[in-house]
Amino acid sequence: MGVRLMVLNQYYAPDLASTGQIAAELCEEMARNGFEILVVTAQPSYTSSSPQAPSFEFRNGVHIHRVPLLGPRGREKLHIRLSGYLQFLLKGFFLARRLADEMHPEYVVTFHNPPLVPVLGAYLARKQGCRFVYILYDIHPDILLATGWKLPRILVKLWEKQNQCIFGQADAIVVLGEGMKQTLLQKGVPSSKIKIIPLWGRPELSPVGADSLIRHELEIGDQELVLLYAGNMGVMHPLEPLINAAKLLRNLPVRFVFLGDGVKREQLRTRVRQENLHNVIFLPFQPENRFVRLVAMADACFVVLEPGLENLAFPSRTFTFLSAGKPIIAFMSPKAEVAKIVERDGCGWNVTNTEQLVDLVRRMFEDRNEIGVKSQKARRVYEERFSRSKIIGSYIELFS
Known part of the structure; x- marks a missing residue:
């Protein structure tokens, strides 16, 4: 049996969200290399026309468990997006806790979105006594503030406090480049925790003649x-x-x-x-x-x-x-x-x-x-x- 990974992310293929597509490609490649992968995710919800997917399936070597989402789907309206976030966090918490007790993962892995999902990952890793890896492709709330979002000061402080707790709990934090690493270093994250791993081409293409x-x-x-x-x-x-x-x-x-x-x-x-x-x-x-x-x-x-x-x-x-x-x-x-x-x-x-x-x-x-x-x-x-x-x-x- 290979190394056991539990991956938590609201989005996962066939959902169209980029983190969901990345998570699926990464999990399937890891499974092909002998890792045992279990994913806890939500029903596809990135667009209002997202299709229904099986609540459980074993696809391309990956065990995928999906929690149901009630109500409309999509990201066009903020309240619909928040409803999906909260439903996934609540239902995903109970499902992931039960499955972690059965699987005994050696790693719990989360991506950065929705913002509270790494809190769930850190909790499960601590409860299971295993390692927690945080894959961080965008740094928030910094991006929102830099692009002009007017967030309540108390929300920014709470968000940054949460980030500090997650950074402290994580055994490794994956970022895409040296610039993002420098930002985390300025926030006090030890260099030894930060791993620079870029993305690959999605899709990965080959040079061909123009059509x-x-x-x-x-x-x-x-x-x-x-x-x-x-x-x-x-x-x-x-x-x-x-x-x-x-x-x-x-x-x-x-x-x-x-x-x-x-x-x-x-x-x-x-x-x-x-x-x-x-x-x-x-x-x-x-x-x-x-x-x-x-x-x-x-x-x-x-x-x-x-x-x-x-x-x-x-x-x-x-x-x-x-x-x-x-x-x-x-x-x-x-x-x-x-x-x-x-x-x-x-x-x-x-x-x-x-x-x-x-x-x-x-x-x-x-x-x-x-x-x-x-x-x-x-x-x-x-x-x-x-x-x-x-x-x-x-x-x-x-x-x-």
């Missing part, structure tokens, strides 16, 4: 330069400067393709319509097979992050684009880790404002050879440092 059919379907010419943004369009993502650049480049054969959803999407689309920007295309989230074709179509891909967030989060799409051999245009502070990667390893460019982006795109349009060179470097960087096998190997080492 001319999808260009024709989107009415994009074969010689046009295509720049792709794919992901969430939220408060952490400075997308307005990209629209500004598209406006200034409207007379060049350059297309800006925005794929995804988020709170900024509609206002960006409204602006594009009002300003009659025919060189900008918006697409909703796509099935994976079509997403792969859209990435293959792109000449370069955007990764963006608001200044001030570089030590609190790490844009995970970076790894997908690198796996596909796509050069990255990092629109963020030069201090950000992605910006350092593209500059140091030559797999893309870093810009910080609209003017720099416009100048870069003009250079790219005039010198396509530079794009090819950076494409090769992007794939090489991914294979050497961020491939799924390497990242899973880091987790195996952590839990072994």
Whole structure:
């Protein structure tokens, strides 16, 4: 029998939430490597149309237990989201406690969302006398405060106090990069507890030739330069400067393709319509097979992050684009880790404002050879440092 892990997370595949998809891929890979994995999660609830899933299933080597959620689902309204959080925490607590008594895990593992779930993980680990590993992909409430949320001071203090307790209880805290590690060090977390383990490409792609059919379907010419943004369009993502650049480049054969959803999407689309920007295309989230074709179509891909967030989060799409051999245009502070990667390893460019982006795109349009060179470097960087096998190997080492 392998090492026994109990994983607690509100979201798990087939739910569409990114932490749920990451948790599923990680658990299945660990199971294939001989670990015994038990997951306590909730019924799919990330969207209002989330499908019902079995209350228990053994899938791809993982034992999955789901607690029921009453009422509407989705994240569009705060009270619906809070209801789902509270139901999972309460029902998940009792289910996980019972299953832990039967399983006797050697590790309890939680992700960072919802905010109280690591409290449950720390309690179960202490009760079972086992190790607690906290996988922290975003640092809250710091991100909310940095993006302008007006939270009651007492709530911020309680949240930070809770974080200090969790950090103290955890045997290991996994973060995505050096910037996030520095933030935890400033909060007093011992360096020995903090493990930097990046994500892998999700999906993990391979460099392939562009699909001319999808260009024709989107009415994009074969010689046009295509720049792709794919992901969430939220408060952490400075997308307005990209629209500004598209406006200034409207007379060049350059297309800006925005794929995804988020709170900024509609206002960006409204602006594009009002300003009659025919060189900008918006697409909703796509099935994976079509997403792969859209990435293959792109000449370069955007990764963006608001200044001030570089030590609190790490844009995970970076790894997908690198796996596909796509050069990255990092629109963020030069201090950000992605910006350092593209500059140091030559797999893309870093810009910080609209003017720099416009100048870069003009250079790219005039010198396509530079794009090819950076494409090769992007794939090489991914294979050497961020491939799924390497990242899973880091987790195996952590839990072994």
